Amino acid sequence: MRVFVQGIGVWAPKLPDWQTAQAVIRGDAALPEMAAKRPTGALLAANERRRAPDTVVLALEVAAAACADAALDPTLLPSIFASTHGDLSVCDSMSTTLAASPELVSPIKFHNSVHNAAVGYWTIATGAVEASTALSASNETFAEGLLEAAVYALSEHRPVLLVVYDIQVVGGLASVTKSDGLFGVALVIAPEADQRTKCQLDIDWVDLPASVAPEISCSPAEAAVSGNALAPMLPALERIARGDTRPLVLPLARHRGLSLVVEETTP
Amino acid sequence: MSQHNRTTAIAGARHARTLALTVQAFTATTAAGSGSGRLWDAVFNARSHLRVNDFTPTPVAAWIGRVPGLETAALPEQFAEWECRNNRLAWLALNEDGFIDAARTAIEHFGSRRVAVIMGTSTGSVGATEEGYARLTGAGSFPRDLLRPIVHTAHSLGDFVQHALGTSGPCVTVNTACSSSAKVFAQAERLIRMGVVDAAVVGGVDTLCGSVMYGFNSLQLLSPEPCRPFAADRNGISLGEAGGFALLSPAPAATEDKEAALSLTGWGESSDAYHMSSPQPDGLGAERAMLQALFNAGLSANAIDYINGHGTASLKNDEVEAAVVARNFPVTTRMSSTKGITGHALGAAGIVEAVISLLALQHDWIPGNVGTSIVDPLAAAHLALRGEANPMGHVLSNNFGFGGNNCALIFSKNGGVR
Numbered sequence: 001m002r003v004f005v006q007g008i009g010v011w012a013p014k015l016p017d018w019q020t021a022q023a024v025i026r027g028d029a030a031l032p033e034m035a036a037k038r039p040t041g042a043l044l045a046a047n048e049r050r051r052a053p054d055t056v057v058l059a060l061e062v063a064a065a066a067c068a069d070a071a072l073d074p075t076l077l078p079s080i081f082a083s084t085h086g087d088l089s090v091c092d093s094m095s096t097t098l099a100a101s102p103e104l105v106s107p108i109k110f111h112n113s114v115h116n117a118a119v120g121y122w123t124i125a126t127g128a129v130e131a132s133t134a135l136s137a138s139n140e141t142f143a144e145g146l147l148e149a150a151v152y153a154l155s156e157h158r159p160v161l162l163v164v165y166d167i168q169v170v171g172g173l174a175s176v177t178k179s180d181g182l183f184g185v186a187l188v189i190a191p192e193a194d195q196r197t198k199c200q201l202d203i204d205w206v207d208l209p210a211s212v213a214p215e216i217s218c219s220p221a222e223a224a225v226s227g228n229a230l231a232p233m234l235p236a237l238e239r240i241a242r243g244d245t246r247p248l249v250l251p252l253a254r255h256r257g258l259s260l261v262v263e264e265t266t267p
Numbered sequence: 268m269s270q271h272n273r274t275t276a277i278a279g280a281r282h283a284r285t286l287a288l289t290v291q292a293f294t295a296t297t298a299a300g301s302g303s304g305r306l307w308d309a310v311f312n313a314r315s316h317l318r319v320n321d322f323t324p325t326p327v328a329a330w331i332g333r334v335p336g337l338e339t340a341a342l343p344e345q346f347a348e349w350e351c352r353n354n355r356l357a358w359l360a361l362n363e364d365g366f367i368d369a370a371r372t373a374i375e376h377f378g379s380r381r382v383a384v385i386m387g388t389s390t391g392s393v394g395a396t397e398e399g400y401a402r403l404t405g406a407g408s409f410p411r412d413l414l415r416p417i418v419h420t421a422h423s424l425g426d427f428v429q430h431a432l433g434t435s436g437p438c439v440t441v442n443t444a445c446s447s448s449a450k451v452f453a454q455a456e457r458l459i460r461m462g463v464v465d466a467a468v469v470g471g472v473d474t475l476c477g478s479v480m481y482g483f484n485s486l487q488l489l490s491p492e493p494c495r496p497f498a499a500d501r502n503g504i505s506l507g508e509a510g511g512f513a514l515l516s517p518a519p520a521a522t523e524d525k526e527a528a529l530s531l532t533g534w535g536e537s538s539d540a541y542h543m544s545s546p547q548p549d550g551l552g553a554e555r556a557m558l559q560a561l562f563n564a565g566l567s568a569n570a571i572d573y574i575n576g577h578g579t580a581s582l583k584n585d586e587v588e589a590a591v592v593a594r595n596f597p598v599t600t601r602m603s604s605t606k607g608i609t610g611h612a613l614g615a616a617g618i619v620e621a622v623i624s625l626l627a628l629q630h631d632w633i634p635g636n637v638g639t640s641i642v643d644p645l646a647a648a649h650l651a652l653r654g655e656a657n658p659m660g661h662v663l664s665n666n667f668g669f670g671g672n673n674c675a676l677i678f679s680k681n682g683g684v685r
Contacts, residue, residue: 117670
């Protein structure tokens with residue numbers, strides 16, 4: 001299937017936007033020295049920003065950036081959010097409270113603990129009433145999220161917003177989960193090309209002979225997302241940044257994979 | 268057959284926009300017991316299976332819908348990696364009503380890569396994570412028996428079901444709170460319509476855990492009594508746990524009785540864009556989802572014989588939902604909530620109530636609204652307080668989740684010919 005990328009948003013502490021990420025990937029610029037702890041949360045009301053969970057400010061940052069890059073009103077777009085582990089910090093906090101004094105669970109922390117909290121905050125902040133979802137597929141989260149976005153765009157004949165994000169693990173969960181730092185990516189995916197289009201994506205399926213490790217990133221951007229649960233999707237951004245048309249295999253479960261080919265759009 | 272031809276061929280006279288999918292098999296396990304037979308028995312006989320909360324380690328004044336037998340139903344040895352209460356319920360539910368055999372037959376027929384697995388849950392296996400924190404070692408680690416990463420991540424359920432069935436098609440876990448295992452139907456329809464797969468196993472499993480019991484309690488949304496959906500004196504929800512599955516494909520039903528063929532004929536999805544834990548007061552999001560489902564199915568509102576409401580018995584949901592139904596549907600469209608029987612199964616509510624909708628179609632019976640005596644005037648015109656015998660063609664099922672995530676599904680029998 002063929003879809004078109006209309007807009008891109010990226011955030012990691014040392015990759016605060018897609019422009020910086022492209023420059024670092026291409027080797028045109030070094031990784032910045034300074035690193036923000038987390039995005040500013042500009043979309044949220046001032047009194048919400050400080051308390052908003054990391055996953056929420058991260059997802060909203062890249063979502064807004066992708067919509068701006070696409071010059072598309074967010075209210076027009078169904079939202080497909082996907083995260084490998086969801087908000088590991090809220091989960092750690094809730095679980096710690098439940099283990100010690102369950103009656104002290106806070107209502108706000110509870111509604112922040114649902115996997116669709118980030119997409120909920122996004123639709124509330126933007127007034128977007130179209131369909132929204134929150135997915136997970138373990139190591140295949142980006143691939144399955146991209147598949148759902150492509151299928152939605154093509155079957156419903158409209159652009160959609162895909163947002164993938166993962167944050168660092170803290171506390172007892174670190175004994176079973178590995179993820180470092182903050183990393184979020186958003187893509188506006190459309191079924192047809194127009195003047196906004198940045199590139200086209202050809203998605204197909206492949207059989208893989210055995211358990212195949214994801215392609216390793218080969219750009220200086222890798223250091224900015226190293227250890228994050230979504231780091232394996234970085235080669236997809238590298239293909240886009242470089243206009244690299246070599247097929248990229250995104251492993252799926254059980255000896256299957258998605259093949260992704262990025263090309264410049266033919267008008 | 269191309270996607271376009273497939274859609275128009277099946278849409279036929281209904282001018283539907285989406286593909287009608289036959290429900291080849293379905294099952295649900297709830298507080299009423301294992302399998303659809305026990306669930307229907309409770310629905311038909313208007314019997315509540317709620318009990319006083321005996322789940323939490325410290326008192327929380329609530330009634331719950333607890334699935335019997337989970338504590339002793341450990342997973343078979345080959346699934347030890349996925350062992351946890353939630354996946355136990357998934358396995359228990361999968362093995363009822365011949366579902367796993369129907370699924371395996373479809374997988375063999377279409378090929379494992381042509382069958383999708385799309386599962387909904389809200390908390391998934393987080394109960395195991397809570398246990399990990401309760402039993403941290405001196406070094407701050409989970410104890411050895413809980414050092415199983417898959418159980419502590421959001422995709423635990425989808426991953427388990429994929430391994431249990433042996434599929435290699437798309438596999439994802441949907442986690443949108445109370446709409447999760449309704450949205451899986453819509454996602455499957457799009458995948459099949461686009462020709463990515465030929466069939467889908469959809470469903471949901473959610474189990475009681477500390478975070479939902481204490482979390483809902485902190486929001487003051489729990490009733491200290493068995494919930495009373497759409498009642499004038501309702502005062503909150505009763506949580507439940509459940510697991511259920513449905514097998515969807517465009518093929519004609521395998522049953523001999525073609526007239527009894529049950530289909531998913533429409534879905535609608537929307538967001539409230541209003542508040543994380545209260546519905547949009549005018550019900551605009553809920554209405555949008557319901558009207559989109561009708562549009563996708565090519566049906567007008569008066570074609571709907573029965574609405575299985577979200578009907579949680581929260582003050583706000585029932586008020587908003589009743590008003591939306593009253594302004595969009597004629598009084599011949601009957602409505603009830605079945606959460607007074609099973610409790611609110613959260614991420615599994617969608618599949619449970621889809622199964623109840625399918626059973627209602629099969630039996631030509633409108634489920635009664637268990638738990639309620641005094642009906643809220645807002646709901647009175649449509650509410651079926653007691654069950655009603657009624658020839659059934661189309662049923663609408665509502666699911667409205669936290670974060671304002673709405674999904675409405677339409678199921679039909681025999682193409683809607685009563």
